[in-house]
Amino acid sequence: MTAREPTVDSARALAALRELRELTGNEHGAQRVAFTETWAAAREWLVGRLDEIDGVSIARDPAGNLWATAPGSGPRTVVIGGHIDSVPDGGWLDGALGTLAGLEVLRALAPEPRQLGVTLVDWADEEGARFGRSLFGSSAAAGTLDPEAVRALTDRDGTTLEQALHDQGLELDRAAEARDRLRDVAAYLELHIEQGPVLEAAGLPLAVVLGTFGVQRHVVRFTGAHAHAGATPMDRRHDAFLAAARSALAFRDDALARDDVRATTGSVRVAPGIVTAFNGTCQITLDQRALHAAVLAEMLDAARAASERIAAEEGCEVAWERVWEIEPIPFDAELIELADEVIRGLAGESRRLPSGPLHDAAEMARRLPTVMLFVKSLGGVSHTAAEDTPPQDIELAVRALHKLARRVLAWAQDR
Amino acid sequence: MTAREPTVDSARALAALRELRELTGNEHGAQRVAFTETWAAAREWLVGRLDEIDGVSIARDPAGNLWATAPGSGPRTVVIGGHIDSVPDGGWLDGALGTLAGLEVLRALAPEPRQLGVTLVDWADEEGARFGRSLFGSSAAAGTLDPEAVRALTDRDGTTLEQALHDQGLELDRAAEARDRLRDVAAYLELHIEQGPVLEAAGLPLAVVLGTFGVQRHVVRFTGAHAHAGATPMDRRHDAFLAAARSALAFRDDALARDDVRATTGSVRVAPGIVTAFNGTCQITLDQRALHAAVLAEMLDAARAASERIAAEEGCEVAWERVWEIEPIPFDAELIELADEVIRGLAGESRRLPSGPLHDAAEMARRLPTVMLFVKSLGGVSHTAAEDTPPQDIELAVRALHKLARRVLAWAQDR
Numbered sequence: 094m095t096a097r098e099p100t101v102d103s104a105r106a107l108a109a110l111r112e113l114r115e116l117t118g119n120e121h122g123a124q125r126v127a128f129t130e131t132w133a134a135a136r137e138w139l140v141g142r143l144d145e146i147d148g149v150s151i152a153r154d155p156a157g158n159l160w161a162t163a164p165g166s167g168p169r170t171v172v173i174g175g176h177i178d179s180v181p182d183g184g185w186l187d188g189a190l191g192t193l194a195g196l197e198v199l200r201a202l203a204p205e206p207r208q209l210g211v212t213l214v215d216w217a218d219e220e221g222a223r224f225g226r227s228l229f230g231s232s233a234a235a236g237t238l239d240p241e242a243v244r245a246l247t248d249r250d251g252t253t254l255e256q257a258l259h260d261q262g263l264e265l266d267r268a269a270e271a272r273d274r275l276r277d278v279a280a281y282l283e284l285h286i287e288q289g290p291v292l293e294a295a296g297l298p299l300a301v302v303l304g305t306f307g308v309q310r311h312v313v314r315f316t317g318a319h320a321h322a323g324a325t326p327m328d329r330r331h332d333a334f335l336a337a338a339r340s341a342l343a344f345r346d347d348a349l350a351r352d353d354v355r356a357t358t359g360s361v362r363v364a365p366g367i368v369t370a371f372n373g374t375c376q377i378t379l380d381q382r383a384l385h386a387a388v389l390a391e392m393l394d395a396a397r398a399a400s401e402r403i404a405a406e407e408g409c410e411v412a413w414e415r416v417w418e419i420e421p422i423p424f425d426a427e428l429i430e431l432a433d434e435v436i437r438g439l440a441g442e443s444r445r446l447p448s449g450p451l452h453d454a455a456e457m458a459r460r461l462p463t464v465m466l467f468v469k470s471l472g473g474v475s476h477t478a479a480e481d482t483p484p485q486d487i488e489l490a491v492r493a494l495h496k497l498a499r500r501v502l503a504w505a506q507d508r
Numbered sequence: 509m510t511a512r513e514p515t516v517d518s519a520r521a522l523a524a525l526r527e528l529r530e531l532t533g534n535e536h537g538a539q540r541v542a543f544t545e546t547w548a549a550a551r552e553w554l555v556g557r558l559d560e561i562d563g564v565s566i567a568r569d570p571a572g573n574l575w576a577t578a579p580g581s582g583p584r585t586v587v588i589g590g591h592i593d594s595v596p597d598g599g600w601l602d603g604a605l606g607t608l609a610g611l612e613v614l615r616a617l618a619p620e621p622r623q624l625g626v627t628l629v630d631w632a633d634e635e636g637a638r639f640g641r642s643l644f645g646s647s648a649a650a651g652t653l654d655p656e657a658v659r660a661l662t663d664r665d666g667t668t669l670e671q672a673l674h675d676q677g678l679e680l681d682r683a684a685e686a687r688d689r690l691r692d693v694a695a696y697l698e699l700h701i702e703q704g705p706v707l708e709a710a711g712l713p714l715a716v717v718l719g720t721f722g723v724q725r726h727v728v729r730f731t732g733a734h735a736h737a738g739a740t741p742m743d744r745r746h747d748a749f750l751a752a753a754r755s756a757l758a759f760r761d762d763a764l765a766r767d768d769v770r771a772t773t774g775s776v777r778v779a780p781g782i783v784t785a786f787n788g789t790c791q792i793t794l795d796q797r798a799l800h801a802a803v804l805a806e807m808l809d810a811a812r813a814a815s816e817r818i819a820a821e822e823g824c825e826v827a828w829e830r831v832w833e834i835e836p837i838p839f840d841a842e843l844i845e846l847a848d849e850v851i852r853g854l855a856g857e858s859r860r861l862p863s864g865p866l867h868d869a870a871e872m873a874r875r876l877p878t879v880m881l882f883v884k885s886l887g888g889v890s891h892t893a894a895e896d897t898p899p900q901d902i903e904l905a906v907r908a909l910h911k912l913a914r915r916v917l918a919w920a921q922d923r
Contacts, residue, residue: 287739288736288739289735289736289739289740289741290735290739290740290741290744291741291744294744306738308738310783320704320705320888320889321703321704321864321865321890321891322770322772322774322795322797322864323721323723323770323795323797323863323864323865323866324702324703324704324705324864324865324888324890325704325705325770325864325888326704326705326706326768326770327760327763327764327769327770327771328764329705329706329709329888332760334756334773334776335756335757335760335773337753338752338753338754338756338757339753339757341749341750341753342750342753342754342757345742345747345750348742349742349743353741354742355737355738355740355741355742356742357737357784357785357786358749358750358786359737359778359780359781359782359783359784359785359786359787360778360781360782360783361749361776361778361781361787361790363774363775363776365774366774366775366776367774367775368725368772368774368775368793368795368831369772369774369795370772370774371772371773371774372774372776375776378783380737380738380783380784382737382738416783448738449736449737449738449739449740450736450738450739473735473739473740473744474735475736475739
């Protein structure tokens with residue numbers, strides 16, 4: 094008798110994703126905004142699915158995260174995560190793919206005798222769409238959530254985050270107790286759509302994620318002197334917009350010359366901003382991202398130096414103000430190797446990518462050996478009803494998560 | 509007995525400018541917006557000054573322009589123009605210098621027997637500050653005002669231009685009758701502040717103006733595709749802002765390589781314009797100016813070609829829409845020579861400049877031999893309370909206008 098290859102019901106995961114889309118979306122997209130009725134309905138549906146699996150214990154932690162564990166013979170467990178919450182008018186796969194693929198992996202692994210347990214976590218409010226604070230549940234579990242920093246956050250109707258939690262039977266001051274859930278966790282795994290164009294362009298279905306980018310975010314303000322478009326000769330101008338334009342191009346050129354980094358000028362505001370005058374002030378934003386802290390620091394130094402040189406050449410002043418920063422969070426090197434092997438086995442070729450957006454895995458990577466899988470996004474779009482991935486790639490991704498979970502269970506058992 | 513050099517009381521002109529500033533300005537600047545009570549008060553004060561001069565006839569035409577003539581022995585006359593109206597919070601000299609210098613020249617010339625008359629005109633609503641239509645009175649006199657194009661213009665309170673004229677005892681449908689005033693006019697002269705930095709930088713008080721720039725004004729819209737600042741690699745972006753930034757720099761470089769032209773990117777609007785995405789659309793304005801129509805056409809062709817090349821390189825589309833244009837209006841070559849000689853005689857050195865802003869003289873140049881004098885502006889600023897010119901230069905400019913008027917009267921008599 095030949096040993097049969099263990100399998101996961103990937104078609105069932107795809108069907109569940111479609112069922113959830115029917116239940117909680119409309120023609121504008123997914124409407125599972127955290128701590129709303131639609132989100133609570135999605136959670137209730139999810140609990141019903143988990144209840145079908147024999148031997149799985151289900152619990153909600155004080156931060157609103159939902160945990161479902163198929164226990165092993167020992168206390169330790171491997172956690173697979175996702176988030177069923179979405180942005181308003183969001184995509185059907187962003188977050189939900191991770192949770193529902195994890196559900197099927199849990200269903201497949203639950204009956205097998207193992208030393209380590211297998212746990213699915215559905216994180217609360219990954220998106221932060223309603224209160225502007227993303228990674229709520231995973232940061233509570235990682236111990237990086239400061240209740241005082243979020244207590245007064247309000248939604249557009251003036252409801253506070255604290256009240257919205259209360260309406261869901263949760264108390265903000267107890268959210269930190271979610272940390273207890275990470276005791277005895279051996280590793281964290283997450284499957285997510287790429288939300289970018291790289292895999293589609295490469296003709297590949299799957300990638301292993303190297304970590305999440307560090308971010309340096311600044312407002313850069315150029316000051317010259319505005320004057321009349323007709324009266325002032327070209328060589329006597331102090332045009333703040335042109336100084337900013339040259340600087341934005343220099344920021345881009347620096348990023349193009351490096352591997353796998355980003356530099357984005359997103360907001361651009363000029364004054365006076367009228368057709369008959371050149372501009373005396375121009376304020377832009379610069380968002381820089383890199384996977385290595387040293388590279389990110391180099392990029393920032395280079396951008397400051399370029400802006401100062403250009404401002405001087407244009408007879409302008411420049412001032413920098415930091416508005417946000419986060420350090421790069423690399424994933425576990427050994428788990429990256431395992432994931433790479435799993436992808437090569439299933440898809441023939443793997444790709445290693447940094448993650449541009451943040452994910453709950455970034456919070457977990459602060460505490461645990463962590464790795465993520467990306468599956469191709471069509472058109473590179475996300476956070477819109479147009480978000481999509483071919484069904485065969487969704488099913489392949491579920492199979493990859495199942496294989497990776499088995500490899501990581503074995504890896505953790507030996508440690 | 510030696511012939512005494514005829515003189516003008518330039519100190520009286522300076523004193524009158526200061527008196528008008530006291531009467532119709534405040535700490536924010538001049539408030540003589542056309543067709544308002546303050547403007548009407550300034551006009552009443554001006555009529556009082558004109559009434560002091562023996563033998564001068566005063567009349568208002570149906571477009572609201574004020575005419576004061578010291579007649580000659582024949583029907584022909586030389587006109588000196590200015591405008592006492594200002595923008596809100598405007599400068600004390602913009603327009604008023606021309607009118608009050610002309611008043612003193614009229615006072616000086618009125619007693620002298622001459623074949624040609626001398627006429628001062630104070631134009632109505634040169635600035636267009638209230639209704640957005642500049643050169644109202646002079647365009648009515650030149651025959652280029654279309655009543656239907658301005659009838660429905662409103663100020664910020666919803667008052668129509670037609671109603672505002674009515675409140676001043678004027679009827680829009682009769683404004684074209686102002687054309688009768690240009691019958692028998694031999695030449696038109698105007699003194700104005702430069703409103704730019706060239707004379708101050710050159711250390712010169714006075715310039716002769718070659719004409720007013722032609723203008724080509726366009727909206728240029730770049731379309732790429734916006735996406736997330738983290739998810740999209742640098743080499744896969746279609747960043748509309750960067751395409752616009754490169755194009756604006758190309759427009760500037762083209763203008764820098766030519767003599768005495770302008771190219772200005774004034775309005776800049778990006779979408780989505782948020783810190784975490786690069787931009788899918790960027791709409792800029794381009795205002796191009798040159799004194800020669802062929803040069804202006806070359807500049808426009810070069811700008812279009814540059815924007816199309818850059819847009820293609822950046823994976824974007826570009827579309828151009830003309831929002832306004834006016835042809836260059838050159839002043840009279842013989843009068844330019846006379847003015848140059850007058851300035852050299854008074855200041856030692858002259859300068860020939862194009863005018864960036866439009867002036868009433870541009871409307872007159874369509875119909876009559878016309879020339880303008882510029883006097884230095886400190887800091888190149890205008891349309892603000894900070895607008896200024898040294899008193900000795902103001903007085904020198906009044907003397908130059910007087911000498912030029914005498915030269916032009918003699919020139920016109922011989923034609």
